[in-house]
Amino acid sequence: xxxxxxxxxxxxxxxxxxxxxxAHPGGPFWAKKDLGAWSVPKGEFAADELPLAAARREFxxxxxxxxxxxxxxxxxxxxxGGKTVHAFALEGDFDADKFVSNTFEIEWPxxxxxxxxxxxxxxxxxxxxxxxRRRIQLGQLPILDExxxxxxxx
Numbered sequence: 037x038x039x040x041x042x043x044x045x046x047x048x049x050x051x052x053x054x055x056x057x058x059a060h061p062g063g064p065f066w067a068k069k070d071l072g073a074w075s076v077p078k079g080e081f082a083a084d085e086l087p088l089a090a091a092r093r094e095f096x097x098x099x100x101x102x103x104x105x106x107x108x109x110x111x112x113x114x115x116x117g118g119k120t121v122h123a124f125a126l127e128g129d130f131d132a133d134k135f136v137s138n139t140f141e142i143e144w145p146x147x148x149x150x151x152x153x154x155x156x157x158x159x160x161x162x163x164x165x166x167x168x169r170r171r172i173q174l175g176q177l178p179i180l181d182e183x184x185x186x187x188x189x190x
Contacts, residue, residue, distance in 0.1 A: 041120075042090040042091035043122075045057070046095075055168075056163060058168060059157040061158070062156055063154040064144055077157065081093075097138045109124055110122075111182055113175060115173070137158070
């Protein structure tokens, strides 16, 4: 079965626009990448877990407590590598400077025999939709487009 992930895209209203909270992946592979590297805070889930429950769990693991409320269910997108991303937009606010991420462990440097821990997310930040489009991974652009359209429709 192809891999699936789920995430919460937090958004907030600003004067005449909206901002979204994006996460920058942690670890050595992403350390020097910025534009096109950011993501909806998300993670993989098993077939027996509901996507929304997984999205809330992943947000809590990578960012912190998610606000309550009824999310906007967005159309799943298939990324270039074949993974399907289920995204749920939720209005709320969060101090991005206070995010807390869990960690993962990999052998680093490669073939060194040494394991190192890295945060799953090393930065979180709010971006207006235009800047978010520059920052987000290409395969997740349709998520931003749909959110903007849904917010415009009210």
